Amino acid sequence: MSFANDTALHPDGAGRYVGAIVDGWDIGGNANGGYLLAMAGQAMAKAAGRPDPITLTAHYLAPGAAQPVHLDSTVIKSGKRLTTVSATLSSAERPLLTLLGAFGEVRSRGESSVDGEIERVEAAPPDLPDPADCIRVPGGDGFPPPLMNRIDLRLTEADAGFALGKPSGQLSVEGWFRLLDDEPNTTASLLLAVDAFPPTAFFGGLPVAWVPTVELTAHIRRQPAPGWLRCRFSTKFVAGGVLEEDGEIWDSTGHLVAQSRQLALVPRVAAD
Amino acid sequence: MSFANDTALHPDGAGRYVGAIVDGWDIGGNANGGYLLAMAGQAMAKAAGRPDPITLTAHYLAPGAAQPVHLDSTVIKSGKRLTTVSATLSSAERPLLTLLGAFGEVRSRGESSVDGEIERVEAAPPDLPDPADCIRVPGGDGFPPPLMNRIDLRLTEADAGFALGKPSGQLSVEGWFRLLDDEPNTTASLLLAVDAFPPTAFFGGLPVAWVPTVELTAHIRRQPAPGWLRCRFSTKFVAGGVLEEDGEIWDSTGHLVAQSRQLALVPRVAAD
Numbered sequence: 001m002s003f004a005n006d007t008a009l010h011p012d013g014a015g016r017y018v019g020a021i022v023d024g025w026d027i028g029g030n031a032n033g034g035y036l037l038a039m040a041g042q043a044m045a046k047a048a049g050r051p052d053p054i055t056l057t058a059h060y061l062a063p064g065a066a067q068p069v070h071l072d073s074t075v076i077k078s079g080k081r082l083t084t085v086s087a088t089l090s091s092a093e094r095p096l097l098t099l100l101g102a103f104g105e106v107r108s109r110g111e112s113s114v115d116g117e118i119e120r121v122e123a124a125p126p127d128l129p130d131p132a133d134c135i136r137v138p139g140g141d142g143f144p145p146p147l148m149n150r151i152d153l154r155l156t157e158a159d160a161g162f163a164l165g166k167p168s169g170q171l172s173v174e175g176w177f178r179l180l181d182d183e184p185n186t187t188a189s190l191l192l193a194v195d196a197f198p199p200t201a202f203f204g205g206l207p208v209a210w211v212p213t214v215e216l217t218a219h220i221r222r223q224p225a226p227g228w229l230r231c232r233f234s235t236k237f238v239a240g241g242v243l244e245e246d247g248e249i250w251d252s253t254g255h256l257v258a259q260s261r262q263l264a265l266v267p268r269v270a271a272d
Numbered sequence: 273m274s275f276a277n278d279t280a281l282h283p284d285g286a287g288r289y290v291g292a293i294v295d296g297w298d299i300g301g302n303a304n305g306g307y308l309l310a311m312a313g314q315a316m317a318k319a320a321g322r323p324d325p326i327t328l329t330a331h332y333l334a335p336g337a338a339q340p341v342h343l344d345s346t347v348i349k350s351g352k353r354l355t356t357v358s359a360t361l362s363s364a365e366r367p368l369l370t371l372l373g374a375f376g377e378v379r380s381r382g383e384s385s386v387d388g389e390i391e392r393v394e395a396a397p398p399d400l401p402d403p404a405d406c407i408r409v410p411g412g413d414g415f416p417p418p419l420m421n422r423i424d425l426r427l428t429e430a431d432a433g434f435a436l437g438k439p440s441g442q443l444s445v446e447g448w449f450r451l452l453d454d455e456p457n458t459t460a461s462l463l464l465a466v467d468a469f470p471p472t473a474f475f476g477g478l479p480v481a482w483v484p485t486v487e488l489t490a491h492i493r494r495q496p497a498p499g500w501l502r503c504r505f506s507t508k509f510v511a512g513g514v515l516e517e518d519g520e521i522w523d524s525t526g527h528l529v530a531q532s533r534q535l536a537l538v539p540r541v542a543a544d
Contacts, residue, residue, distance in 0.1 A: 054514075055487040055535045057329040059356050059374055061349045076360065076370050077333045081537075082486065084331050084370060086358060088348065098348050098356060100372040102331055102486055107512045116540035118478055120510040122443060171394060206390055214354065214374055215327040217489045219535050221512045237528050238392040240379045240493045242326075244531055256509050259516055261533050263327045263491050265353075268388035 003150070003179050003189055007035065009043040009071055016070045017043035021091075023066035027145040030063035033213050033262075034195030035147070038188045040071055040089045040099050045188075047073040048083035048103035052187040056101035057217040064089075064096045106187060109223045125230045125250035126174040128156065134176060135160040137198070151196055152178045162202045171204035172234035173197055177249070178227075185224040185251075193229055194218045194247045194260035200235040201243065207269050211243065216262035218247075227252030241266055275422070275451050275461055279307065281315040281343055288342045289315035293363075295338040299417040302335035305485050305534075306467030307419070310460045312343055312361045312371050317460075319345040320355035320375035324459040328373035329489040336361075336368045378459060381495045397502045397522035398446040400428065406448060407432040409470070423468055424450045434474045443476035444506035445469055449521070450499075457496040457523075465501055466490045466519045466532035472507040473515065479541050483515065488534035499524030513538055 006025060009017035025035040041053045073087035082102040089097040128134065131154050139149030144163065154176040158168050177193045179185060185193075199211045230250040235243050247260035278297060281289035297307040313325045345359035354374040361369040400406065403426050411421030416435065426448040430440050449465045451457060457465075471483045502522040507515050519532035 055331075057372055057487070057489060059327075059348075059372060061351075061356060076331075077367060079333075084333060086370065086372070095349060098358065098372065100329055100331060100358070100370065114540075116542065117513060118480070118510055118538050118541060120443065120476070120478070121508065123508045171392065204392070206392070208390070215329070215489070217329060217487070217533070219514075219516060221509070221514070236393065236395045237493070237531065238390055239528060241389060242491075242493070244491060256511060259509065261489070266390055268386075269390060270388065 002181070002183050003192065004183065007039040007042060007188065009039060016072055017046065018068070018070045020068045021064050021066045024146050025150055027147055028142060029065055032147045032195060033060060033216060034192040036064055036089065036097055037195065037216065037218070038191040040087060040097055041101065041191045042188045043071045044073055044085045044087050044099065044101055045103050047075060047087070048085045050083050050103040050105060052104060052106045053191065053218065053220050054082060054102045054104045054106065055217065055219050056099060056191065057215065058097045058099045059215050060097055060213045061095045064091060067091050069096065106220055107222045109225045121256065125254055126232045128174060128176065128230060131176045131228055147196070150180065152180060153196060159203055162198065167205035168203050169205055171200045172232070173200060173203045174232045177229045177231050184226055185229060187220045187223060190220055190224060190249055190258040191218055193231060193249055194258055195262070197231060197233055199264065200233050200245050201266070204235065206238065208267050211264040211266055214263045214265060216260060218258055218260040220258050222255050222257045224251040224257045225253045238266055274453070274455050275464065276455065279311040279314060279460065281311060288344055289318065290340070290342045292340045293336050293338045296418050297422055299419055300414060301337055304419045304467060305332060305488060306464040308336055308361065308369055309467065309488065309490070310463040312359060312369055313373065313463045314460050315343045316345055316357045316359050316371065316373055317375050319347060319359070320357045322355050322375040322377060324376060324378045325463065325490065325492050326354060326374045326376045326378065327489065327491050328371060328463065329487065330369045330371045331487050332369055332485045333367045336363060339363050341368065378492055379494045381497045393528065395520070397526055398504045400446060400448065400502060403448045403500055419468070422452065424452060425468060431475055434470065439477035440475050441477055443472045444504070445472060445475045446504045449501045449503050456498055457501060459492045459495060462492055462496060462521055462530040463490055465503060465521055466530055467534070469503060469505050471536070472505050472517050473538070476507065478510065478538070480539050483536040483538055486535045486537060488532060490530055490532040492530050494527050494529045496523040496529045497525045510538055
């Protein structure tokens with residue numbers, strides 16, 4: 001039982017990748033969106049013959065319970081540096097996610113910049129208390145969701161208040177992420193991390209029980225170094241029935257390893 | 273000669289949308305990425321039978337000169353609120369763009385929020401001098417690019433310095449955008465606007481002549497009101513050979529009408 005095992009799809013010899021959504025990575029019975037993204041993204045990388053998702057977009061079409069799934073993929077173009085792949089992850093004949101991504105090879109752990117490469121970073125990783133001084137989001141059977149039993153996600157005391165009905169009021173959250181049992185983070189687990197935190201809507205105190213993802217795009221910048229990931233998610237625009245949620249993930253060496261943006265639906269508040 | 277005419281593709285009766293990249297919307301002979309996005313996005317909306325792109329992702333596979341093109345599309349799912357479509361825009365048999373989008377209907381011009389809808393905006397439109405006090409980016413035959421003859425794009429004096437070898441030094445730009453001849457902006461022209469400004473790399477003074485787009489995702493939030501659009505583009509992370517560029521577009525009534533993010537390649541600087 002590991003993230004790597006639980007998200008692996010295998011070639012069926014006839015051009016498909018097959019496997020199953022594993023029980024326990026869910027929120028209320030439906031697999032977490034980042035888990036499904038990681039499952040599809042790894043199979044697409046195999047189809048591309050390249051190790052890492054450089055940019056991967058998923059549209060979420062239907063919720064996925066623990067059940068057999070398969071991925072159909074098409075290599076659209078294979079270039080010098082990137083291979084572009086489209087894919088659909090389905091259960092029986094029902095599409096769950098449809099995706100479009102470019103795969104390549106990101107900078108290795110610890111590798112510094114190469115000759116002639118321009119670097120400029122206009123942001124810093126979240127300044128967080130030590131993980132030991134943060135509060136682990138507990139897993140449960142419904143709320144809190146089972147997903148939180150499979151990952152170690154820690155929030156500051158101020159942010160953790162959301163679970164007790166005392167949201168910070170900010171449409172943002174910062175915290176730590178790691179896999180369990182010292183399983184190392186990979187570019188695939190970054191795809192999980194970008195959708196693993198409770199939604200910013202909960203911290204902002206919006207009167208919504210969920211904000212279903214329409215579309216999520218993740219850019220993977222670098223192999224994460226061993227250790228905890230620092231994460232930040234924020235929302236600026238709740239309007240027109242949708243919101244965006246932007247994510248940044250930094251590794252233990254202070255490098256940005258992933259960026260994400262998702263568009264989610266904001267349910268209307270029922271009239272009294 | 274208008275944006276609407278120059279980006280229209282027409283059904284060929286056999287399931288394809290056909291037309292041509294029109295000369296003049298280019299940068300050095302290759303059609304602007306936003307122009308191609310708008311062309312493909314409008315045909316995909318027709319295929320979806322829904323008027324507006326809610327979220328549209330394009331991967332740029334090859335540059336497009338003025339030539340006949342066609343779009344092949346597949347409706348992946350048609351739901352209550354959104355229809356998800358994948359498509360490829362090609363010239364002869366060469367794919368130029370491959371896309372994935374969800375289409376629906378955004379809030380109309382001037383329409384205010386509906387009952388029970390949650391609104392919260394944590395940002396303000398760019399505070400710009402009047403368009404008359406800004407500097408129009410001139411069009412040319414090479415540099416400046418022909419594209420700028422087809423749109424009216426105005427920058428502040430500080431930002432306009434980039435063209436004279438005096439970049440602001442900031443990896444960001446703010447300015448005005450409109451179509452020519454009082455052609456009204458639409459959700460389609462927002463797809464042009466999100467990629468119409470010179471790249472942030474130029475304002476930041478990075479030693480690069482171009483930053484080719486790998487992938488661009490646009491979220492369209494609302495029908496733009498008549499008049500100028502206020503635009504802001506910024507970059508935080510130039511690293512690992514790529515950068516992201518985030519865009520916000522606001523209409524004349526102060527509403528956010530579009531958000532965008534693109535991932536672009538940053539060429540290495542040649543060794544001396």
